[in-house]
Amino acid sequence: MKNNIKTIILIVLIFIFIIIIIHQQILLKKLHNKVKVAFVYIGDIGDFGWTYAHEAGRIQLRNNFKNLEIIYRESVSPENFTNIVKDLIEKEKCKIIVSTSYSFDSYVIKLADLYPDIYFLSCAGMTAKKNLIPYFIDVYQIYYLNGLISGGLSKNGKVGYIGGYKIPELIRHINAFTIGLKEVNPDAQVFIYWLNSWYSPIKTSNIAQKMIEQNIDIIAYTEDSSSIPTTCQKYYEKTGRKVYTFSHYSPMDKFGSDVIVSGQLVNWGLIYTNLFSKILSGKIEPKLHYWFANSNAAIFGKNYSCMISDEAKEILKNKKIKINSKVTNLYDYIIQRYDQIKDPLISFDPFTGPLYSNKNELKILNKERAGLKDLLTMDWFVPSIFEIDY
Structure with a gap:
C-alpha cells in the first residue's frame, strides 16, 4: 500500500514538472524573432543610484541580445504600476516585463496570474511561478x-x-x-x-x-x-x-x-544577461534566482x-x-x-x-x-x- 502511494506521488510530481516544461516551451515559442521587453523603474534613470544602475544593465542587455527590443518606463509609482504594465502588454505588445523594485512585487504577483503567457521578472521578489521569476543580488x-x-x-x-x-x-x-x-x-x-x-x-x-x-x-x-x-x-x-x-x-x-x-x-548587466540567456533558451527555472557578493556582478x-x-x-x-x-x-x-x-x-x-x-x-x-x-x-x-x- 505504501509503495502504491509513493508511486502515485512520484507520478503526480513528474506530471507537474512536465506541465511546467510544456508551458515554458509554449511561452518560448511565442518569443519569436524580435522579442519586446519592458523595464519598469521606480526612480529616474538619472538618479545615479539604483535606477541608474539598472538602466546601465538594460543597455548592456540590449547590446548583448540583438533580437531584443527593450523599452522602459521610469518614475513609476507602485499605485500606477499595474495600469502601466497593462498598457505595455496590451498596447506595446511586450512579452517580458522586468519589474525592478521591491515595492512593485505584490502587484507583479497578481499580474502574472492575469497574463499567464507573459514572462515577469521581479527584482527583490520572493514568489516564483511558471511565468514569474524573482531575482536579486545581495551586497x-x-x-x-x-x-x-x-x-x-x-x-x-x-x-x-x-x-x-x-x-x-x-x-x-x-x-x-x-x-x-x-x-x-x-x-x-x-x-x-x-x-x-x-x-x-x-x-x-x-x-x-x-x-x-x-x-x-x-x-x-x-x-x-x-x-x-x-x-x-x-x-x-x-x-x-x-x-x-x-x-x-x-x-x-x-x-x-x-x-x-x-x-x-552592482553590474546588473551580468545579472540580466544570465537571466535572459536562460529565458530565451527555455532553461529558466521557476525559482528565486539569488546572487551573493562572490558573484562578479x-x-x-x-x-x-x-x-x-x-x-x-x-x-x-x-x-x-x-x-x-x-x-x-x-x-x-x-x-x-x-x-x-x-x-x-x-x-x-x-x-x-x-x-x-x-x-x-x-x-x-x-x-x-x-x-x-x-x-x-x-x-x-x-x-x-x-x-x-x-
Whole structure:
C-alpha cells in the first residue's frame, strides 16, 4: 500500500514538472524573432543610484541580445504600476516585463496570474511561478567590508545611516555594516534615519546635513540618489572637514571626489544577461534566482577600478588590529576578508554566530550561518544601532 502511494506521488510530481516544461516551451515559442521587453523603474534613470544602475544593465542587455527590443518606463509609482504594465502588454505588445523594485512585487504577483503567457521578472521578489521569476543580488557582505573601513576612519565612533524603507534587505545592510564597524571599534554607534522613500534627494540632503551637525563623521546609506556624497563634498569644500561616505550601486566619484572612500556597486548587466540567456533558451527555472557578493556582478569599490581611496588606504594601513592574538594592519585584514567573501564557497560571512539582537536575543547560534530564509526575513538589529528622527 505504501509503495502504491509513493508511486502515485512520484507520478503526480513528474506530471507537474512536465506541465511546467510544456508551458515554458509554449511561452518560448511565442518569443519569436524580435522579442519586446519592458523595464519598469521606480526612480529616474538619472538618479545615479539604483535606477541608474539598472538602466546601465538594460543597455548592456540590449547590446548583448540583438533580437531584443527593450523599452522602459521610469518614475513609476507602485499605485500606477499595474495600469502601466497593462498598457505595455496590451498596447506595446511586450512579452517580458522586468519589474525592478521591491515595492512593485505584490502587484507583479497578481499580474502574472492575469497574463499567464507573459514572462515577469521581479527584482527583490520572493514568489516564483511558471511565468514569474524573482531575482536579486545581495551586497550585505560588501556593507560589512565598508563597516570595517568606517571603524578605521571614524574619529569619534558616531556613524550615520540613511535608509529608504525598514525592510529586511536594508536591515541586512545595516547589521552587516555595524558588525564590521564594531569589529574594529567596539564602542562605535550607528544612528539610522528612515526616509520612507527610495528617492527624495532634497530630504536626504537635509538629513545628511543634520547628521553632520551632530558630529557624525561617516554616513552610509541605502537610497537611490547621489545626495549624500554631494552633501558631504560641499561640506568639506566649505569647512575643510571630511565626512566620509560611499558610492552606492553606481560609481559616484564625481559627486564626492574627496569624501567617497569605497562603496558597494552592482553590474546588473551580468545579472540580466544570465537571466535572459536562460529565458530565451527555455532553461529558466521557476525559482528565486539569488546572487551573493562572490558573484562578479557585485563589486567592492568606490568605482569599478578602485576598491578603496588612496587617502583611506594609507590611514587603514597605519591602523593596527588584533585578530586571534595576531596583530595586522586593517587594510590587509579588509583585503583578506574580501578574498574570503569572494571565494566560490564564501569561506567567511558576517552573519556567523553567535549573534545577538539589540534586545539580547540569540538570533544565530555559535558557528552557524544565517540561511537564505533568515536573510530574507531579517527583522532585528544587532547591538549599538539606534533609530532616530528629526
